[in-house]
Amino acid sequence: MPSREFTAPETRPLRLRDVTVPNRVWMSPMAQYSAGPDGMPTDWHLVHYGARAVGGVGLLMVEATAVGPRHRTTSADLGIWNEEQAAAHRRLTSFIAGRGVVPAIQLLAAGRKASHQVPWEGAGQNGPVSVADGGWETIGPTATPIGDLNAPKEADDADLDEAVEAFAQATRMAHLAGYEAVEIHAAHGYLVHQFLSPLSNHRTDEYGGSLQNRMRFPLRVARAVRAAFPPEKPVFARVTATDWAAGGLTIDDAAIFAKELAAAGIDLLDISSGGAVRTREARTPVRDEVHVEFADTLKKASGLAVAPVGQIGDLARAAELVATGRADAVLMGRPLLRDPYFALRTRPDDQTAWPRQYHRAL
Numbered sequence: 001m002p003s004r005e006f007t008a009p010e011t012r013p014l015r016l017r018d019v020t021v022p023n024r025v026w027m028s029p030m031a032q033y034s035a036g037p038d039g040m041p042t043d044w045h046l047v048h049y050g051a052r053a054v055g056g057v058g059l060l061m062v063e064a065t066a067v068g069p070r071h072r073t074t075s076a077d078l079g080i081w082n083e084e085q086a087a088a089h090r091r092l093t094s095f096i097a098g099r100g101v102v103p104a105i106q107l108l109a110a111g112r113k114a115s116h117q118v119p120w121e122g123a124g125q126n127g128p129v130s131v132a133d134g135g136w137e138t139i140g141p142t143a144t145p146i147g148d149l150n151a152p153k154e155a156d157d158a159d160l161d162e163a164v165e166a167f168a169q170a171t172r173m174a175h176l177a178g179y180e181a182v183e184i185h186a187a188h189g190y191l192v193h194q195f196l197s198p199l200s201n202h203r204t205d206e207y208g209g210s211l212q213n214r215m216r217f218p219l220r221v222a223r224a225v226r227a228a229f230p231p232e233k234p235v236f237a238r239v240t241a242t243d244w245a246a247g248g249l250t251i252d253d254a255a256i257f258a259k260e261l262a263a264a265g266i267d268l269l270d271i272s273s274g275g276a277v278r279t280r281e282a283r284t285p286v287r288d289e290v291h292v293e294f295a296d297t298l299k300k301a302s303g304l305a306v307a308p309v310g311q312i313g314d315l316a317r318a319a320e321l322v323a324t325g326r327a328d329a330v331l332m333g334r335p336l337l338r339d340p341y342f343a344l345r346t347r348p349d350d351q352t353a354w355p356r357q358y359h360r361a362l
């Protein structure tokens with residue numbers, strides 16, 4: 001049983017490159033499927049993220065945002081591949097940064113998990129949208145579909161070059177938009193993870209087979225993103241620590257990948273798991289702190305800062321994980337959907353934490 005002796009809220013800053021994050025309770029990326037045409041942020045994003053920025057998280061990771069139109073999961077995904085989008089994202093970053101919160105954004109290429117319905121329509125994430133119905137051609141390491149989604153085209157050299165450049169361009173646009181950190185989505189069965197996992201990568205060229213080969217495309221992405229972002233701003237990667245399936249990626253593989261990410265200049269690992277396949281057996285176990293032990297292993301292997309995510313619903317426990325050095329920060333997802341002020345709940349009287357407009361309620 002975890003001890004509950006650290007009950008103080010976690011308020012120590014964390015410096016990553018030249019960016020100082022004011023505390024260690026961070027908002028995890030959560031797709032809203034609420035973008036306007038062409039991936040443009042909408043009023044929903046401003047109000048949704050604005051409320052969480054007022055709510056006192058140290059860093060706010062904007063949801064999985066597509067690096068190009070073909071890399072979206074749905075037509076309602078946010079995008080950040082051109083200057084018009086970057087200008088629209090500025091509304092979000094200026095409000096978030098104005099609250100003293102670090103604005104960050106997760107960059108996504110969906111690969112074979114692209115071109116599906118939004119969660120609240122039809123079959124949702126398992127409902128393919130065909131090209132005839134306004135969808136788009138998907139790519140993957142191999143032409144094997146996942147679930148009922150469209151079979152992807154096996155990515156050729158030109159597709160891989162395009163994807164790497166799309167990540168670099170999105171990174172440049174994220175900088176232009178005012179984001180202070182970017183995160184490569186290298187987890188949950190999206191394109192980067194699809195290359196890493198032997199369950200989705202059956203290639204026989206230099207991008208498939210051995211772990212060394214399966215890491216080739218992910219590391220190209222990592223180096224391209226790092227090179228496209230100013231050196232004073234940190235780059236994170238969300239990684240899958242295990243596929244939870246026989247024959248899949250293991251924590252030992254993830255440790256080797258983590259070390260390579262460190263060599264590529266990545267600053268922090270956001271630790272998650274699963275997503276490569278949709279079999280019953282590969283379900284992520286529903287238990288508290290499922291990723292904390294993996295964070296221990298990956299931190300040791302890479303020397304990088306780590307931020308585990310998943311069922312860490314208790315701010316006292318988050319503070320304890322940070323105080324004992326097991327996490328450099330803790331990412332919170334669903335608790336922040338339920339309550340935008342979640343991170344302030346342990347500081348009910350703290351005038352420095354609550355906005356001055358609300359002080360008369362304290």
Ligand SMILES: Cc1cc2nc3c(=O)[nH]c(=O)nc-3n(C[C@H](O)[C@H](O)[C@H](O)COP(=O)(O)O)c2cc1C
Pocket residue numbers: 028029030031032063064106185188238272309310311312331332333334335
């Ligand atoms: C509505 C929703 C949308 C999500 N979208 C993303 C996403 O865009 N990118 C991502 O890496 N994870 C996504 N996730 C996973 C969360 O970031 C988080 O890892 C997960 O919910 C576990 O953390 P929690 O137990 O604190 O909620 C999403 C989760 C939810 C509930």
